[in-house]
Amino acid sequence: MSHLIRSELRKYFSTRMWWGMTLAMFFVGALFAAFTGYFTLYGEMPVGQAMVSVKDAMPELTLVRMIYSAGIQFGYMLALVIGVLSMGQEFRHKTISNTFLAGPRRHQVVLAKVAALVVILVVNAVAHIAGSVLGGGILLSTAGVTLFPDAGALAQTFALMALILVVWGLIGLGLGVLIPNQVAALFLGIAITLIVEPLVALALSFFEGVDVLAKFFPSQATTATLSVFDGVDPALAEAMGAGGDQLTWWGGAVTLLCYALVMTLIGLLLTRRRDIA
């Protein structure tokens, strides 16, 4: 089993994708944190009739957290891509035959991929967080705000960001098994999260009783996990795009883990039976 994990890690780190992806994670973190930093530190938002400075309307921790985690939505899309490609590349280039010849007990191969993805996504998470701290840190310094107002709470945020990337990677893996065509899998994965999910959530909001389901959707659970709008005036939060009723941070994390678990199980079951022609 540890041999199979080593093999999967070699697979990832022996193509150019690994550093391309790491760089992308870094720059996505840096750019989004810098932009969000600029708008929150120097921008004003309308609340009711008045324009308020965003910086003054927010607790400092929430402000800093919002800046550092600004790139997470783009980041987990990249994590989804990594997960899909982990399986999709094997089908695309037919290396799956060799993989299963070396690991004929296929559930072990899928579990090795899961373990390797955890390592790979933690590496990417470190790059992403480093980028965020750099990009956001520069803006925070210019505005004279402390970089780490509550180190403990921010450490938790960073850990949760890593968890989010890992979970979305595993969702991608399941998707990659479900749809062996990697382009179709990527398209579907991104279309569902960016277009279908918000539309369904909007549709649900018109129906009393079922509208609570929306907060369990993957993107909404992800936002909840980071408690981005903690302690912000609800009117301002709504103006900044907060999605109404949200899960607690741990409720969001558990929901995400459930998605990862379900997708991994789907991956295990489908992979066992599939003919590799």
Added chain:
Amino acid sequence: MTVSAPAEHPPRSRDAAIVVRDLTKKFGDFVAVDSLSFEVAPGRITGFLGPNGAGKTTTLRMLLGLIRPTAGTGLIDGVTYAQLDRPLQTVGAALEATNFHPGRSGRDHLRVLAATHGIPDSRVDELLTLVGIPAAARKRAGGYSMGMRQRLGLAAALLGDPHVLILDEPANGLDPEGIRWLRGFLRHLASQGKTILISSHLLSEVEQTVDDVVIIANGELVRQGTMEELHGESTALVRTSNARGLIEALQGAGLEAGDEAAQGPGAVRVTTDDLVRVGDIALAAGVPVHELRILRTDLERLYFQLTESPERQNRNRSEAGPPPSGPPVDQPPGAPGIPGPGPDTTRGGQR
């Protein structure tokens, strides 16, 4: 012209390295492999032959646990592939020459496989030297020629130093020089006592290499035996102006002889490989001899008859829509799930 390997009849059943028993695979209504049974003797090179679409690749993939059989079993060393403890150290398989990630170097491709069995990098470099691509293997596989892909595939198969090798069309896409290299390489492996099962759609490609043949058509077994059995008994051809007299003289000497009209007027066929004796009998009988030679079995023709005779007509083909316009050896159009060794569509830097 056959081989340097032991000439005695191959041991059957008990010691077989590979046993295929009643193996069947259906893809929907389409029967790709139809209760196929054969055995591969240890320490010999066995050619697994059949036209494109006959079910060779599907059979090999079932044997290797990549495709689930509809019925029947394929055993290697008495167990299924999935039951092998360290599969790469028992069986080496080279399936298709396109199984590489174009962005990964050939060497890293091997290192990925080596890691699964804890095989050291030194073994990887050793094999790259053995197949003759130590320098090229450090470049990305996307730019490899067909010959390099086949060599890399062989290196991958040999990684765990297995005693059974399963090679699917290893000569496909090789130039004459590459085919000659492959023959020598396979003989070298056979001399180490390895069991080799090598598939091909061309008998001529492997007839100088293999000891035994398993011929299938339409997913069914057509013939299994040694190359000697396939060649049949040696026959000589004599041409004379007095065929009747010569036949009588030969039969009088206890030889089996008869007309061979297919070889033109005055041709007589004798079941022997002793040309001197035939000549002496003719001289003693006072019959003139115009030609005297060993009649080679036209293996290619025999193979064609075995696999393409009307009752063997590939039903895959007739069911797959419009009748093919090309010659009968054409690839069946899009038979489901049977990747024929067709043109390489996944080459060249795509990812």
